[in-house]
Amino acid sequence: xxxxxxxxxxxxxxxxxxxxxxxxxxxxxxxxxxxxxxxxxxxxxxxxxxxxxxxxxxxxxxxxxxxxxxxxxxxxxxxxxxxxxxxxxxxxxxxxxxxxxxxxxxxxxxxxxxxxxxxxxxxxxxxxxxxxxxxxxxxxxxxxxxxxxxxxxxxxxxxxxxxxxxxxxxxxxxxxxxxxxxxxxxxxxxxxxxxxxxxxxxxxxxxxxxxxxxxxxxxxxxxxxxxxxxxxxxxxxxxxxxxxxxxxxxxxxxxxxxxxxxxxxxxxxxxxxxxxxxxxxxxxxx
Numbered sequence: 001x002x003x004x005x006x007x008x009x010x011x012x013x014x015x016x017x018x019x020x021x022x023x024x025x026x027x028x029x030x031x032x033x034x035x036x037x038x039x040x041x042x043x044x045x046x047x048x049x050x051x052x053x054x055x056x057x058x059x060x061x062x063x064x065x066x067x068x069x070x071x072x073x074x075x076x077x078x079x080x081x082x083x084x085x086x087x088x089x090x091x092x093x094x095x096x097x098x099x100x101x102x103x104x105x106x107x108x109x110x111x112x113x114x115x116x117x118x119x120x121x122x123x124x125x126x127x128x129x130x131x132x133x134x135x136x137x138x139x140x141x142x143x144x145x146x147x148x149x150x151x152x153x154x155x156x157x158x159x160x161x162x163x164x165x166x167x168x169x170x171x172x173x174x175x176x177x178x179x180x181x182x183x184x185x186x187x188x189x190x191x192x193x194x195x196x197x198x199x200x201x202x203x204x205x206x207x208x209x210x211x212x213x214x215x216x217x218x219x220x221x222x223x224x225x226x227x228x229x230x231x232x233x234x235x236x237x238x239x240x241x242x243x244x245x246x247x248x249x250x251x252x253x254x255x256x257x258x259x260x261x262x263x264x265x266x267x268x269x270x271x272x273x274x275x276x277x278x279x280x281x282x283x284x285x286x
Contacts, residue, residue, distance in 0.1 A: 001082065002089040007098075007141050010091045014052065014142050022049035026144035026171070028135060031055040032072040032189035033081050036179040040148040041085045043176055052142050053082055054091040060104045061130030072189060091142060098137065110136045113162040118251050119264060120155050120275075123241050128159050135160055136167075144171050152178045152186050154262060154277045155251060178276075180206065186276045193272040201236040202269045205276040208233035208243065212263045216280045221257045226280075234267060241266040241273075248279065 004010040017024055025044025029037050037053075044051035055078055062068040075092070082090055099107045109129050116128035139147060149157050157175055164173045179187045184206035185199075194202055208230040215229045223245040230243040246253055248260040260281045267274055 001079075001087055003079065004089065004091050005093060005097065007093065010052075010089070010093075011141050011143075013089055014144075017050050018143065023145040024048055024050050024052060024142065026052045026054070026139070026142045026147045028054045028056075028138050028147065028149075030057045030071065030189070031078050032074060032192070033078045034179075034187045034189065034191075036150055036152065036187040038081060038085050039179050040150060040176055041082065041087055043148050043174065044146070045086055047174070048144075048146055050088045051086070052089045052091065052144065053087050054093075054138055054142065056091075056093055056098060056134070056138075058098075058104075058130060058134040059095055060099075060107075060109075060133060061127050063124060063126065066124075067190075072192060091138075098134070104130075104133075107133070109133050110163065112159045113166060115155070115158045115162050115249075115251055118246070119242060119244070120266070123266065128156070131156055132159055132163050136163065139169065139171050146172045146174050148174045148176050150176050150178060151279075152188070152276065154264060154275075158249075158251060184210070186274075188274065190272050190274065194269060198270045198272065202272075202274060204234050204236040205265050205267060205274055208265060209263060209276060209278040212245070213278055213280065223254055223257060223261070226263065230263060230265065234265065237267040237269060239268040241268070243267075245280070248281075 014024060025048030027040040027044055041051055057071050059068055095102060110132040112128045112132040120127055149160060151157060161173050183203060185202055211233050212226050212230050215226055220226055226245045227243055234240055234243055243265045245261050245263050248262050262277055262279045264277045
């Protein structure tokens with residue numbers, strides 16, 4: 001497994017693979033890897049000739065009050081996991097390498113589409129500018145045929161899909177299923193912040209989504225009623241940012257369900273902010 005720390009050497013290796021007609025699958029990550037990340041690597045290995053993973057804790061997507069300094073960085077363990085997963089190359093840059101500064105504050109920014117405005121856009125106003133900018137930069141460095149993103153960060157996935165479409169990017173964005181623990185908790189690098197007691201309470205997110213799925217499958221079509229179903233299950237949370245049923249494409253509220261929607265949750269358990277979701281598709285409408 002190759003490990004690169006500079007843009008130049010990473011781009012050179014990728015271009016060499018393309019010259020040899022090898023397709024490239026790319027999984028951008030912020031490290032602290034878990035099975036969810038490794039599932040993206042397996043998809044890249046299955047669908048492409050070469051797999052590349054980036055590990056970069058991107059400062060431009062963190063607000064000043066968020067956990068940038070505390071974000072876990074178990075680099076040696078991450079590299080061992082990627083080696084075991086059969087990753088071909090890892091891009092492990094510094095902030096200075098990525099942004100030519102210590103923060104990236106003065107760099108060119110990518111302004112995402114309107115899908116970035118609701119939900120996380122309200123609670124974390126500059127977050128998706130940082131996400132769109134770093135993903136654009138990474139896809140300039142790693143000219144991948146396909147890039148793999150998990151559905152757990154659903155709005156992030158939408159922002160990246162819109163960016164790729166609107167800017168006619170050559171890379172295909174491939175959504176991948178949410179990976180869960182055996183008890184249903186969506187895998188997240190932030191789960192390690194939870195105490196034993198908080199970990200038990202965090203199960204209310206997946207239980208709320210199970211409840212809304214059951215209500216939807218039973219014929220409930222009123223978004224407000226579906227949201228009440230979720231909120232009833234989310235009482236163990238310390239704070240609820242949102243629990244909504246919105247249009248799958250725009251992420252805006254709907255008064256009546258006539259096409260696919262998505263149920264989205266953002267909540268705090270203790271000091272840890274968790275997100276989760278499930279899609280409620282037309283195929284389930286009875």
